[in-house]
Amino acid sequence: MNAHPSLASLLESFFRDRLTKQRNASPSTIASYRDALRLLMLFAAERTGHKPSSLAIEDIDRDVILAFLDELEEKRKNSVQTRNARLTAIRSFFHHVAANDPAALGVAQRILAIPIKRSHTEITHHLSRDEIDVLVASPDQRTPLGRRDRTLLLFMARTGARVSDALGVNARDLQLDQPRPQVLLRGKGRKERIVPMPHDLVKALKALMREGEIDRHEARPLFVGTHGARLTRFGATHIVRRVVATATEKIPELTSKTISPHVLRHSLAMTLLQSGVDLLTIQAWLGHSQVATTHRYAAADVEMMRRGLDKAGVSGKLPARYQPKDSVLQLLENI
DSSP: OOOOOOHHHHHHHIIIIIIIIISOOOHHHHHHHHHHHHHHHHHHHHHHTOOGGGOOGGGSOHHHHHHHHHHHHHTSOOOHHHHHHHHHHHHHHHHHHHHHOGGGHHHHHHHHTOOOOOOOOOOOOOOOHHHHHHHHHOSOTTSHHHHHHHHHHHHHHHHOOOHHHHHTOBGGGEEOSTTOOEEEEEOGGGOEEEEEOOHHHHHHHHHHHHHTTOOTTSOOBSSBOTTSSBOOHHHHHHHHHHHHHHHTTTOGGGGGSOOOHHHHHHHHHHHHHHTTOOHHHHHHHHTOSSHHHHHHHHHHOHHHHHHHHHHHTOSSSOOOOOOOOSHHHHHHHHO
16 A cells, blocks of 8 residues: 655655646646645644645645634735635646545545635726836946837836746847747746737847847847846846836825836737727637636726717717708608
8 A cells, every 4th residue: 555645755756746747737827826835835824833844745634724724814905806816726736636645535625625716806007108118218338238128118018018028038039030020928827929029029029138148049048137047026126116206206106106017018008909809809818718808908098098088979968860862862851
């Protein structure tokens, strides 16, 4: 009879076999799941008084998971969306536990029955074109890091890439030649999409690659840190925060806005929508799996709604009586 697998062995096989080999999970997904389970192990260790290496599956039951999820919201101030993302990682792990440790099946089933928490749809915030221009122009162009920061901001603002998509771009993913400059982006679930790039972004990318001596046919990362390694999500978030602090000197109103790398993505979506681009095109551009996700941009654009109100003539006033122009129509109206 096989020995009861330890928690450590289940975690190892979960990442090595289930995520990497079976599901071909992307590096960002693996990192997200790793962070969620690491936080859970630390929480369970503190709650039980055991070291993380001494924990057993029985130490992480339904009550522990529920308490952990409550702490995420109440103490760590995580959003419902983040809480649900952590729960998704935990549930994936316990699917693996149920399949590989029959003795823990009861524990796993009770955890898998924990429902995703419903949340209200938040208003999508975005920046104006002028605000985007000020942000992009804020990094110091006299330094290599400043030029890298500007190019990264411009890349996210012009392509609508998620920060993980942008940081995952390699030199060979770029097509910089006219007349169709474009970039290959790898989104969630390893879904690939190609988006066009405007002239100002192409110019900045060429300059960045010349400065970094990056050959466009190489698999080298485009955006790197001071030691030459691929820039991290934390690094990109720090860049945006630093740039926002500088930009508020020119636009003080930015202090009242929560600005993250994702806001640049929202802002491009709103610009496309307001320019008349249809939702299906925006869906493909942003890599949304469902058009319902893209639809929130239309729902958030109050000015478009207001213009629709004007076009529809819904002003509260009685409309003028319709006067048929054609004699035949006039005859029919009088019958």
